[in-house]
Amino acid sequence: MAVTEVLRRFNRTYTQRIGVLEESFLGTGRPLAVSRLLFEIGSAGAVGVRELRELLDLDSGHLSRMLRRLEDDGLVATTVDGADRRRRLVSLTTAGQQAYDDLERRSDERASSLVAPLTPRQQERLADALATADLLVRAATVRLRQVGDDDPVAREATRRYVAELDDRFPAGFDPGPLAPEPDATWVVATSDGRPVAHGGLRPVPGRDDTAEIKRMWVDAGWRGAGLGTRMLRHLESLAREQGYRRVVLDTNGTLTEAIEMYERAGYARIDRYNDNPYAEAFFEKELSSAS
Amino acid sequence: MAVTEVLRRFNRTYTQRIGVLEESFLGTGRPLAVSRLLFEIGSAGAVGVRELRELLDLDSGHLSRMLRRLEDDGLVATTVDGADRRRRLVSLTTAGQQAYDDLERRSDERASSLVAPLTPRQQERLADALATADLLVRAATVRLRQVGDDDPVAREATRRYVAELDDRFPAGFDPGPLAPEPDATWVVATSDGRPVAHGGLRPVPGRDDTAEIKRMWVDAGWRGAGLGTRMLRHLESLAREQGYRRVVLDTNGTLTEAIEMYERAGYARIDRYNDNPYAEAFFEKELSSAS
DNA sequence: AGTAATCTCTGACTAGAGTCAGAGAATGGC
């Protein structure tokens, strides 16, 4: 059966049965949207109103009114953000924390009772299937975005990239003062606003037809979802758009999954082309105008 | 990770991303509920208003108004049910069929674009995972209901049970005139109002402590979801409630999955205890008061 | 034949969800 069919069938099953997980928000005397808001504030600790609006994609008037309602009920407290006094921060009061815990408990109970008729083995199968579906659906909805290297999300991605290399390389990894690369193009993949993959492209001095792929990184929890390949493809097509006909990259021998991915993606080994002390494997790929 | 956690995590991913499949109902100038109604009428062909109300669990006033809206838009036509002139039947007009096809197309497009970023292999994995989740969620929400043997759903189940045996037994299966069994208890498992499994319990003449399990059947599309075992457990606990201390059953050697299931469930082979010409294997199980 | 029950529909509501314009306070860029 085609994916779309399965997806649509599942969608119907879902809205009819699991969708009712939402019901756990009801019976609290508060409308659904307000409960959902409370849940979101509780999960995040203290949040800015701005962030809430973006996260839940709400109209500012609508959100404001719902916050007022929660405030009147004594569940949240809002304070002015010291760093930018136009903004306001929202956090749970003690009563709010209690209401949040109550929502958590209801949701857990609802979920438990839903799977209760299944045997332990079936519950395990269901958990596996849902975890796979979750990963893939998230992966499918990841957004690739071109950013400047001063973008906060790009910075976070770079920080995590460096941290991981430092962790995996036997001798650690010290990037030195990361030289600013004014001509580089950076791409970050985000999910729910957090970076999950990163990569860049920079011109190679002296070779007009060649760009180098830099700082390829995929979050550990997201491996196996094809994000690396997607990032690579994306960078290649950017390179093509910028007029390059060839890309090269270097990598460390420790990163075996990465090397496999490069080979699968049509990269061929070449000789060392720089003096990067951490690099042990070097690759190139000719960019056909077609693909 | 525990099932409930995975389920809840998936639930959030889902409502944020796939849930938007509903959006395909929008942009048609009709509210969501009305579109959903149109979709339901279109899937079913012609339906009674009564059935729609039960299927979608709607207030009669609400449904009536929505139908009127669809009628005013020229999408559906209602006629009086000849068999019971209180009832009304709804069917799509030509324009309605077009609107339905349009909804179908939108839903397909939405589903396709959602999975488009995935590789074919990932799409396949997603389809597998969702199909598994779908089966298990449906199985978890199946309802076991005690019915009289004149219940229309029970009749349908029996008809399909007989048809399947006739199909699988090398020499076919002729139940003869199915003798009414006034003292029997019948249980049917339904999903969306359709029978998916069936079984019964009847006293064994001359042995007060023993009941016989009859007409065990699980829909072919539902095997592997543990429905048979659940039905068996359910019948056993009914037998216990009715004061029996032992159950027996007979079956045909062709039904290997069934035999395996009985053995897994703690049934032990015994000698032939009746002259049923189709029966080749005979089982018993002592009912402990505990389980 | 008479009464209770069933089915659909209308009228009269309420509450939730969301949109849009604009006011008032605060900030950033030049």
Added chain:
DNA sequence: GCCATTCTCTGACTCTAGTCAGAGATTACT
């Protein structure tokens, strides 16, 4: 320091979803 912009909030709406009571036609029960 000035102007444009950002952020939150209020007011004034619309539309959807859903509830409840009851009317009128029809059928089921005995």
